[in-house]
Amino acid sequence: MTTPATGLETWSLWIGTIGMTLGTLYFIAQGWSVRDAEQQEYYIITIFIPAIAAASYFSMATGFGLIEVPVQGLGTLDIYWARYADWLFTTPLLLLDLALLAGADRNTIATLVGLDVFMIVTGLVGALAREGAAVRLAWWGISTGALIVLLYYLLGTLSEQASAMSGERAALFARLRNLVLVLWSLYPVVWILGTESGFEILPLGVETAAFAVLDLAAKVGFGIVLLRSRSVLSGSATRSAQTAD
Template identity: 70%
Template sequence: MAPPGAESIWLWIGTLGMTLGMVYFIASGWNLRDPEQELFYVITIFITAIAAASYFAMATGFGLTEIEVAGETLDIYWARYADWLFTTPLLLLDLALLARADRNTIYTLVGLDVFMIATGLGGALATAAVVFRLTWWGISTAALLFLLYFLVRSLDELSGGLPAEVSTLVNRLQNLLIVLWIAYPVVWLVGTEGLGILPLYWETAAFMMLDLSAKVGFGFVLLRSHSVLDAATDISRARATAP
């Protein structure tokens, strides 16, 4: 199925933006030899690589399907949800590792995230009345709000044991995710999959800009300062060698 046309420009821009971000992260981490710092680069590179593949799929029509709701045909980019299902847990993993979160905290964050994306997909693919689609949206949004609450509470508890520069970076990335992730359900609600106020062209543009900011922007902020990553990994080594 070919993409509907006009909005495909945003999908190609997304493909190019994610690809350039991936190449930049590969190049900037090419000469790293510290395994713990390399891990941040590996995770961030995979985030942009998955997103680039997803946007390429949508731009070429592979990641698109149609469903009929109340006699109206809707274009649904299922590849977007496949992207989010993998990349959003990786974003949380990057942030959790930076904050030196324990495994239970990481598992809880990832579990809430997967539930949020799965219920959002349920809303996107539901063919019953619009009220049922909005119910799925409400469940997914509630999961998002609980996820963000748990994220803030957990990272606030951890920030006291971090060096000042690491704590500042954790807070900056946390706030970036909060602002951007809250915007996603708003775009969904007013877009073609929700109330239909926002046309598909502008909905696609909005999601693309949010995705670039949440993936490439997040990665750039995280990886631009090696001194902060040095401080973060020093904590891990100290804990590993402590009696």
């Protein structure tokens, strides 16, 4: 039987809840008067990202999104499964924002989303594994491998497609891509250092705070950078090659 988080965990989870909620309301307010169809698409996607995360953080703050997993040789670990439920929905939406900005084709979008879902699901399996530290670390390695391939794809194929867009749009894509590269690279580091790996170099409270900071930056921060460039998101931002014609 799990109980609501205490101490630093509580503060981190409630700050995450409030931060995601405020981010959602801010994006709604900013997009309320938008009439351009292409801009609306970005606002709709970006609003759902912190909205889903806010619900996830609320569930974790109230103890619903937490379970205890008995692990051989490690005792019982507290695992926030709601965090993975959040990532399973929000990270594909973040990638969809990037893909739309880059003018990506359907195959590229499908590849990115597929890699992302595989990464999150294998990470969840690792967090719930009961067979011992070695098995949990093996799943972490599989999930991290998928992340590396995904980030390589962002730097390669998606960046190549973005380079065909107008200068301002390509520059915005590059800023957001770099933000994702840096922040997403830190998630497996926190996981391996925290309680979920069993190493517990970072105690649960610190681990929870670190994930909250990363989530707020990767979701609300990402959205602020994206949506403040409203003119770049309009239907007039076409491929530079088409403009040249």
